[in-house]
Amino acid sequence: MNALDLARWQFGITTVYHxxxxxxxxxxxxxxxxxxxxxxRTGKEPYLRMTKFWGKLFLINFALGVVTGIVLEFQFGMNWANYSAFVGDIFGAPLAMEALLTFFLESTFIGLWIFGWDRLPKKVHLATIWLAALGTMLSAGFILVANSWMQHPVGSVVNPRTGRAEMRDFWALLGNSTAFGAIFHTLTAVFVTAGVLLVAVSAWHLRRGNAPEVFRPSMRLGLVTILVAGIGVAVTGDIQARIMTEQQPMKMAAAEALYRTVAPASFSVFTIGSLDGSKEVWSLRIPGLLSFMATTHWDGTVEGINDVQAAETARFGPDHYAPNIPVTYWSFRLMIGFGLLMGLLALVGLWVFRRGRIPRSAWFYRAALAALVLPFLANALGWVFTEMGRQPWVVYGVLKTANGVSPLVGPGTVLASLIGFTVLYGVLAVIDFLLMARFAKAGPPPPAPPARESEKDIEKPPVLVY
Incomplete structure (x- = not known):
């Protein structure tokens, strides 16, 4: 493997892990x-116990997320020097805003939330966690703005003298239609992920009869969150599919393993192709569905891989412009399939827990615990599809991935850092899993003891006033 392949592996592993x-x-x-x-608002103690229990898991997860995110930024300079030089003028603004504004907003108010219990007024303390939550969303938003420019570069021009992309319209960067779809799709997906965690951990405790006054409302909150956010994921994913069809027709064609332009286009539920992914052997399809997803019309035209290849060859010059077809096809399908399974879990869960019930049968609890891996797999596959489906471009239509790698970093150096990071991340993953499992199994803090009545029969000492 050359330095380019190793650098791509390293960045992919780090991104998925992060x-x-x-x-x-x-x-x-x-x-x-x-x-x-x-x-x-209510003063009910179970809500306080819920807050402290789930808050511990949130803090453990936040700490590891920060560490792995910093490493990603260092890789730009280490393995992708040409890419960093090319996009520096564009990425400077959103990444600076992410670091200086939102990251400090997160860290400052998370610190106040951690140490502000019993020190800050209730409503002020409550405001700190809401501001920290807002910071996490804004942080993701600015990162997605930068990534969306790679998918659909707007508000910029390439200086022919320096060979660098230069920003011309910051508001066009923020208003990128690709960013709009990506931000809302990601923010709905994160709530599905958190909802599944609530359901899985609550199921473990409810099966053992632990603190039902805490875990039954946690279970219901998780199930409702999965269902509502899951609908949001489907709607925003549909919007993204249409944007992708317009801006990156090759990615849509690769997602469907569609080689010839057709109208109407059927949706492939399952396809068997040749080993090199160059042609379709057999498939199970839903008529017209792909046309509707791509164009909002059941008889709309969807371009095929061969036609897009010819068009991009004429536009950009001779090269192979199709991504890895099996990877894009299956990552797209598995992402959708795992999402549907989580939606099914939410519907079944709301039924079995209806009207205050707590089911005794173990089947749902086992299914809920097994479902814990689904959102993480769906999220990872979504990023694999998004990034690998754009290949061979690192900035679509402007800079190819092969031209973005560092020219002076050899494969031995990249391989050594790849092995080092993989081992280190493996250790951190074990530590994180053990910590999360330990605190999840420990359960919420116990109820506060009832306040003792004042002992009226004991005479109080006199108050002397001088």
């Missing part, structure tokens, strides 16, 4: 803030 923690952090922050709001 995104294990990001959606859980963003989703849990808002849900914990909602629990604390319920406690402040």
């Amino acid at each position: 995104f294990i923690f990001v959606p859980l952090t963003i989703g849990l922050a808002s849900l914990v803030a909602g629990m604390q709001t319920a406690w402040v």
Whole structure:
């Protein structure tokens, strides 16, 4: 393997690993803030116990997410020097805003939330966790603005003298239609992820009869969150599909393993292709569905891989412009399939827990615990599809991935750092899993002891006034 392949592997592994923690952090922050709001408004102790229990899991996850995110930024300079030089003028603004504004907003108010219990007024303390939750969302938003420019470069021009992209319209960058779809799709997906965690952990405790006054409302909150946010994921994913069809027709064609332009286009539920992914052998399809997804019309035209290849060859010059077809096809399908399974879990869960019931049968609890891996797999596959489906471009239509790698970093150096990071991340993953499992199994803090009545029969000492 050459330095380019190794650098791509390293960045891909780091990104997928980092995104294990990001959606859980963003989703849990808002849900914990909602629990604390319920406690402040009602004064009911179970809400306070919920806040402190889920808040611990949120903080553990936040700490690891910060560490892995910093490493990602260092890789730009280490392995992708040409890419960094090319996009520096564009990425400077959103990444600076993410670091200086939102990251400090997160860290400052998370610190106040951690140490502000019993030190700050209730409503002021509540405001700190809401501001921290807002910071996590804004942080994700600015990162997605930068990534969306790679998918659809707007508001910029390439200086022919320096060979660098230069920003011309910052508001066009922020208003990128690709960013609009990506931000809302990601923010709905993070709540699905957090909701599944609530359901899985609550199922473990409810099966053992632990603190039902805490875990039954946690279970219901998780199920409702999955269902509502899951609908949001489907709607925003549909919007993204249409944007992608217009801006990156090759990615849509690759997602469907569609080689010839057709109208109407059927949706492939399952396709068997040749080993090199160059042609379709057999497939099971839903008539017209792909046309509707791509164009909002059941008889709309969807371009095929061969036609897009010819068009991009004429536009950009001879090269192979199709991504890895099996990877894009299956990552797209599995992402959708795992999402549907989580939606099914929410519907079944709301039924079995209806009207205050707590089911005794173990089948749902086992299914809920097994479903814990689904959102993380769906999130990872979504990023694999998004990034690998854009290949061979690192900035679509402007800079190819092969031209973005560092020219002076050899494969041995990249391989050594790849092995080092993989081992280190493996150790951190074990530590994180053990910590999360330990605190999840420990359960919420015990109820506060009832206040003792004042001992009226004991005579109080006189108050002397001088």
